[in-house]
Amino acid sequence: MLFRAASRTSTFEQTEVPMSRLLFLAVCGALLISQIASRSFADQAASPNPKQAPPDTKSATTVKTASPDAKSTPATKTTQKSLYERLGGEKAISAVADDFVGRMTADSKVNFTRKGTPKEWKATPENLTTLKKHLTQYICHATGGPQKYEGKDIKIVHKGMEITDAEFDAAAADLSASLDKLKVPKTEHDELMKIVGTTRADIVEKKLGPPATTPAPIPPMTTSKK
Numbered sequence: 001m002l003f004r005a006a007s008r009t010s011t012f013e014q015t016e017v018p019m020s021r022l023l024f025l026a027v028c029g030a031l032l033i034s035q036i037a038s039r040s041f042a043d044q045a046a047s048p049n050p051k052q053a054p055p056d057t058k059s060a061t062t063v064k065t066a067s068p069d070a071k072s073t074p075a076t077k078t079t080q081k082s083l084y085e086r087l088g089g090e091k092a093i094s095a096v097a098d099d100f101v102g103r104m105t106a107d108s109k110v111n112f113t114r115k116g117t118p119k120e121w122k123a124t125p126e127n128l129t130t131l132k133k134h135l136t137q138y139i140c141h142a143t144g145g146p147q148k149y150e151g152k153d154i155k156i157v158h159k160g161m162e163i164t165d166a167e168f169d170a171a172a173a174d175l176s177a178s179l180d181k182l183k184v185p186k187t188e189h190d191e192l193m194k195i196v197g198t199t200r201a202d203i204v205e206k207k208l209g210p211p212a213t214t215p216a217p218i219p220p221m222t223t224s225k226k
């Protein structure tokens with residue numbers, strides 16, 4: 001079968017094209033168009049819009065850092081600091097000793113100069129300087145600091161001062177007031193008070209108990225005469 005494709009008014013020579021050839025050309029054309037179309041979509045997907053912002057790697061890292069995995073933190077990082085360090089070291093402890101000595105020496109309940117006892121002490125500037133220096137060394141050393149205590153043995157130095165429990169309690173209250181004044185946190189305050197409390201046995205000589213009473217004489221056994 002032949003297809004008459006030319007118009008009668010055409011100036012070109014009339015051409016007769018077989019139907020099978022036309023069909024073949026149509027199929028080829030359709031295939032070509034579909035290939036071009038699919039190619040242009042693939043190209044679009046591979047090269048995104050250049051105006052689109054790149055992924056924010058910085059903020060992603062920040063998120064990771066802001067919420068670290070607690071379980072992965074090594075246990076060694078949580079090592080406890082010594083009381084000496086937590087108190088603020090020698091400078092802070094020296095400030096405590098200064099305030100404490102000032103309070104104790106002015107406190108009549110403590111009777112620091114030991115007036116009326118066999119071991120009176122003079123609060124001269126030299127004695128006070130030595131006392132503050134040794135007290136600072138003592139506290140530094142007792143709380144874990146590297147300082148060496150250069151004073152006398154605590155039991156020997158207080159021997160014969162006839163210090164009572166009540167006087168020791170008054171001195172402890174003065175230390176507590178110094179720690180509060182210098183804004184030492186409760187944990188460190190209580191730890192230091194505990195350490196100083198252990199010196200009581202070496203410092204206190206006179207135990208204040210109830211006044212000694214002479215026991216009433218036991219009445220002699222009487223035998224009743226019949």
Ligand code: HEM
Pocket residue numbers: 110111112113114121130131134135138150151152153154157158161163164167168171196199203
């Ligand atoms: C009622 C309580 C206390 C009284 C009346 C008292 C009295 C004294 C006196 C008079 C001295 C001077 C001794 C001297 O230089 O010969 C002294 C020294 C000293 N006291 Fe106390 N004290 C008391 C409590 C404490 C406490 C609780 C501590 C513990 C931290 C302490 C630690 C020392 C130290 C380290 C020295 C210096 C020793 C030296 O320089 O060789 N005292 N005390």
